Amino acid sequence: MSLNLKTSVLKVDQPLELKSGKVLKRYELAYETYGVLNNSRDNAVLICHALSGNQHAAGKYKDDDKPGWWDNMIGSGKPIDTDHLFVVSLNNLGGCHGSTGPKSINPETKKIYGSDFPIVTVEDWVNSQSKLMESLGIAKWKFVIGGSLGGMQAFQWTLQFPDKVEKCIIIAAAPKLTAQNIAFNEVARQAIMKDPNWHNGHYLEKNVIPNQGLALARMLGHITYLSDDSMKEKFGRDLQKQKLNFNFDVEFQIESYLRYQGEKFGNSFDANTYLLMTKSLDYFDPIKDFGDDLNTRLSKTCSKYLIISFTSDWRFPPSRSKEIMKLLIHNNKNVSYSEIDSSGGHDAFLMENEDYFEIMRNFISGDNNGV
Amino acid sequence: MGFRNDLELISSWIKPNSKVLDLGCGDGYLLKMLAEKKNIKGLGVDNDINKIKLALKKNVNVLQLDLDTGLETFNTQSFDYVVLAQSLQVVKNPDKLIKEMLNIGEEIIVSFPNMGHWRPRLQLFFKGMMPVTDALPFKWFSTPNIHLCTISDFVGFCEEHNLRISQRVIVNKNQKSSLLIKLFPNLFGEVATFRLR
Numbered sequence: 001m002s003l004n005l006k007t008s009v010l011k012v013d014q015p016l017e018l019k020s021g022k023v024l025k026r027y028e029l030a031y032e033t034y035g036v037l038n039n040s041r042d043n044a045v046l047i048c049h050a051l052s053g054n055q056h057a058a059g060k061y062k063d064d065d066k067p068g069w070w071d072n073m074i075g076s077g078k079p080i081d082t083d084h085l086f087v088v089s090l091n092n093l094g095g096c097h098g099s100t101g102p103k104s105i106n107p108e109t110k111k112i113y114g115s116d117f118p119i120v121t122v123e124d125w126v127n128s129q130s131k132l133m134e135s136l137g138i139a140k141w142k143f144v145i146g147g148s149l150g151g152m153q154a155f156q157w158t159l160q161f162p163d164k165v166e167k168c169i170i171i172a173a174a175p176k177l178t179a180q181n182i183a184f185n186e187v188a189r190q191a192i193m194k195d196p197n198w199h200n201g202h203y204l205e206k207n208v209i210p211n212q213g214l215a216l217a218r219m220l221g222h223i224t225y226l227s228d229d230s231m232k233e234k235f236g237r238d239l240q241k242q243k244l245n246f247n248f249d250v251e252f253q254i255e256s257y258l259r260y261q262g263e264k265f266g267n268s269f270d271a272n273t274y275l276l277m278t279k280s281l282d283y284f285d286p287i288k289d290f291g292d293d294l295n296t297r298l299s300k301t302c303s304k305y306l307i308i309s310f311t312s313d314w315r316f317p318p319s320r321s322k323e324i325m326k327l328l329i330h331n332n333k334n335v336s337y338s339e340i341d342s343s344g345g346h347d348a349f350l351m352e353n354e355d356y357f358e359i360m361r362n363f364i365s366g367d368n369n370g371v
Numbered sequence: 372m373g374f375r376n377d378l379e380l381i382s383s384w385i386k387p388n389s390k391v392l393d394l395g396c397g398d399g400y401l402l403k404m405l406a407e408k409k410n411i412k413g414l415g416v417d418n419d420i421n422k423i424k425l426a427l428k429k430n431v432n433v434l435q436l437d438l439d440t441g442l443e444t445f446n447t448q449s450f451d452y453v454v455l456a457q458s459l460q461v462v463k464n465p466d467k468l469i470k471e472m473l474n475i476g477e478e479i480i481v482s483f484p485n486m487g488h489w490r491p492r493l494q495l496f497f498k499g500m501m502p503v504t505d506a507l508p509f510k511w512f513s514t515p516n517i518h519l520c521t522i523s524d525f526v527g528f529c530e531e532h533n534l535r536i537s538q539r540v541i542v543n544k545n546q547k548s549s550l551l552i553k554l555f556p557n558l559f560g561e562v563a564t565f566r567l568r
Contacts, residue, residue: 306427325434326444329414337434338423355420362427 030098115201395458487521
């Protein structure tokens with residue numbers, strides 16, 4: 001069957017109260033859907049994206065060669081099978097791919113928000129996503145699925161709306177960031193804010209972008225997404241030009257790769273969005289936020305969980321996934337856990353891997369054949 | 372299922388609506404059966420990802436963990452039963468594992484192949500070689516079974532550690548008992564299953 005890719009924008013006129021205390025009076029959410037919502041409206045899946053993700057998770061746009069970021073996972077006959085499931089993927093609030101964010105016009109000042117756009121948290125995202133759910137006439141998600149920051153959102157969904165998620169798949173995530181994780185984010189933010197084109201976050205008004213800083217941030221981030229082994233495998237110590245030049249130009253393949261990735265990202269992503277996403281990662285700590293209420297919330301949630309980690313992921317290693325697993329076991333929840341052998345590092349959650357895909361496929365289709 | 376007939380026996384010991392942790396759960400057969408027949412809430416543990424895949428397909432909750440790294444994931448007395456079916460012999464520290472199981476579960480059920488059966492005894496005696504039988508089909512260099520024991524060994528272990536045996540069933544490979552097994556369990560029994568507290 002065809003993927004049935006549809007792109008839409010939801011306009012919400014109800015104000016959204018943010019965790020910071022600020023209020024977004026109105027906002028838009030750009031989203032895509034794949035597959036068909038069945039008559040009983042109970043086959044819907046929400047895909048939550050990671051740090052630099054967007055709503056384009058699967059399929060190709062007309063005249064575009066590049067498929068969505070999770071095209072290997074979502075589609076006809078794929079683990080998240082659009083022949084049976086209705087998949088919804090949106091751009092998070094504060095993003096730069098069509099949802100209201102720092103690049104949007106602030107209705108109060110009629111100027112581009114820039115760094116005046118309020119910092120949104122995972123909790124705020126889930127609240128905004130619930131509006132999309134309502135507008136689509138979905139009472140309960142069959143699955144909420146995400147990797148990395150997306151996995152944290154999926155987890156948050158089950159805590160915030162304990163009766164609205166049937167099954168939750170949390171991939172390569174953590175219950176909160178460590179000091180080391182926050183440290184990497186802070187270096188990335190500093191790289192952006194030290195760019196001469198930063199202008200306190202109002203660079204668009206000056207018709208410039210802090211692409212050098214954003215490129216550096218991306219290069220740093222990229223290193224943490226790969227593993228030592230995968231870098232060795234992919235680049236080793238291979239040189240661009242067969243010999244050393246004794247200067248500071250690009251010499252090793254890895255340097256060229258990082259510079260290319262950085263440059264590409266620096267020119268296409270929004271620096272304020274990047275800052276905002278790293279902050280929501282840093283702030284994420286549902287165990288602390290819910291405090292004594294956490295166990296009550298967990299006792300209410302009827303979700304069934306699958307948690308997946310990758311052996312070579314050092315950004316959110318298996319031990320971090322196990323923290324979520326233990327919390328759920330101690331609260332008597334239905335939980336499964338799998339640790340996938342992979343050299344792909346944190347990015348393994350985006351890569352094709354037989355074990356990983358079969359685990360996903362079996363959990364998704366295992367219950368009732370045909371969904 | 373061949374030798375996994377012990378799972379039918381274990382299943383008969385488990386009370387309806389209880390909480391069961393199955394260590395070395397394989398494809399989740401026991402938990403699936405118990406969920407359907409007795410409405411238990413089950414959780415399996417296995418370290419083989421191919422087994423995890425099969426268990427997930429059966430809609431069994433399962434954790435991919437290594438028993439040798441311990442059971443610190445689970446809280447004290449958080450299960451009614453902790454089952455270790457035919458996996459005692461593959462773990463690094465069976466004594467430590469049994470103690471941890473007793474901490475987690477109100478009752479534990481352990482089954483294992485009996486090395487004291489006459490067939491392995493004869494093989495060792497006459498051939499002078501490590502026994503290879505239907506129950507223990509591996510050669511010495513590739514066997515996952517690193518802590519094999521006899522029924523007498525296990526009973527001795529329980530006495531030494533003050534473990535109370537509330538029931539034991541010793542059978543042949545067809546899951547049947549006989550007069551010979553009753554008279555000389557350690558010589559004629561092939562699979563032993565113990566209930567401990």
